[in-house]
Amino acid sequence: MTAPLATRMLTADAASIGEAARCLAAGGLIAFPTETVYGLGADATDGRAVARLYAAKGRPAFNPLIAHVVDLAAARALARFDADAARLAQAFWPGPLTLVLPKQARCPVADLATSGLDSIALRVPDHAVAQKILSAFGKPVVAPSANRSGHVSPTTAAHVLSDLRGRIDLIVDGGPTPVGVESTIVACLDEPTLLRPGGVAREAIERALGRPLLQFEAAAAPDADDVPLAPGMLASHYAPHTPLRLDARTVEAGEALLGFGPTTPAGAEQATGALNLSERGDLTEAAANLFSHLRALDALGARAIAAMPVPHGGLGEAINDRLKRAAAPR
Numbered sequence: 001m002t003a004p005l006a007t008r009m010l011t012a013d014a015a016s017i018g019e020a021a022r023c024l025a026a027g028g029l030i031a032f033p034t035e036t037v038y039g040l041g042a043d044a045t046d047g048r049a050v051a052r053l054y055a056a057k058g059r060p061a062f063n064p065l066i067a068h069v070v071d072l073a074a075a076r077a078l079a080r081f082d083a084d085a086a087r088l089a090q091a092f093w094p095g096p097l098t099l100v101l102p103k104q105a106r107c108p109v110a111d112l113a114t115s116g117l118d119s120i121a122l123r124v125p126d127h128a129v130a131q132k133i134l135s136a137f138g139k140p141v142v143a144p145s146a147n148r149s150g151h152v153s154p155t156t157a158a159h160v161l162s163d164l165r166g167r168i169d170l171i172v173d174g175g176p177t178p179v180g181v182e183s184t185i186v187a188c189l190d191e192p193t194l195l196r197p198g199g200v201a202r203e204a205i206e207r208a209l210g211r212p213l214l215q216f217e218a219a220a221a222p223d224a225d226d227v228p229l230a231p232g233m234l235a236s237h238y239a240p241h242t243p244l245r246l247d248a249r250t251v252e253a254g255e256a257l258l259g260f261g262p263t264t265p266a267g268a269e270q271a272t273g274a275l276n277l278s279e280r281g282d283l284t285e286a287a288a289n290l291f292s293h294l295r296a297l298d299a300l301g302a303r304a305i306a307a308m309p310v311p312h313g314g315l316g317e318a319i320n321d322r323l324k325r326a327a328a329p330r
């Protein structure tokens with residue numbers, strides 16, 4: 001991040017809720033209470049805002065985020081619900097349950113927010129302030145817990161301030177959060193699977209389903225938000241079909257070019273296609289473009305994608321992490 005922001009803290013009321021919605025629409029970052037923990041919200045459809053959110057949290061990697069929506073109808077615009085998912089949404093929304101579902105083909109959520117995956121995590125929070133912000137804003141809001149990466153989740157506005165002062169625009173103070181642990185995460189991609197224990201008890205979910213949940217082996221601790229919950233399976237990393245050649249300083253015949261910065265590498269004229277993550281070398285812009293550019297270049301059917309080097313500072317660490325994973329042999 002560049003210059004520190006003047007983080008404002010406002011008590012939750014009609015004026016501050018309106019301010020939060022305006023701030024989201026302007027690409028800003030706002031912390032707000034949900035029934036579980038305070039979330040750090042950004043416009044889910046704005047890749048630049050999502051990139052700023054990762055930078056503010058200091059996440060070492062782009063872990064996929066939960067998109068918060070006002071109701072089931074808004075959720076259906078983003079993801080496909082099978083019968084189990086519909087039953088769980090019916091039983092527990094609004095409330096501390098997150099469902100990981102197949103993304104709709106025309107889902108407007110930024111690729112960066114879902115780490116380029118074909119699935120999306122959705123939740124309808126049961127908190128008056130969160131509900132009012134979502135309905136005033138009118139679009140999905142991605143919100144990880146509003147703590148610095150590696151710290152515990154905040155349950156008061158003061159926790160948020162001590163972690164994120166100077167890094168976000170606004171904190172809406174709605175008092176302590178009632179549940180105090182994060183939402184339970186269940187994937188309904190195939191057989192319903194518990195990915196993270198949380199605010200809704202497993203037994204209650206199993207009663208609603210009428211059968212036991214599968215348990216994801218390495219189900220992360222509730223506050224381990226930097227650890228992908230299911231690296232090998234559900235949250236497996238986005239990987240292009242086209243081989244990726246890292247740290248490319250030249251382009252070979254038949255390759256597509258993933259550029260970074262103002263320099264054009266030797267051989268660029270023979271590229272089958274070229275996209276630049278950020279011509280001005282801006283890492284926030286590069287993060288916002290990363291997954292969509294990879295997808296677009298992958299679709300060209302080139303021999304390989306030559307990815308120019310990206311510096312390692314700030315968001316560069318996460319960008320390089322994802323490029324390395326995308327390049328890993330399969």
Ligand code: TXA
Binds near residue numbers: 034098117226
């Ligand atoms: O209670 C909560 O869920 C809070 C409040 C603010 O809503 N949010 C929260 O978000 O805990 P976060 O980012 O700290 O944790 C979200 C977890 C991460 O571990 C992430 O890997 C997982 O959800 N996740 C998100 N999308 C996923 C996906 N498509 N597949 C598997 N896991 C996913």
Ligand code: MG
Binds near residue numbers: 223224225
């Ligand atoms: Mg967290």
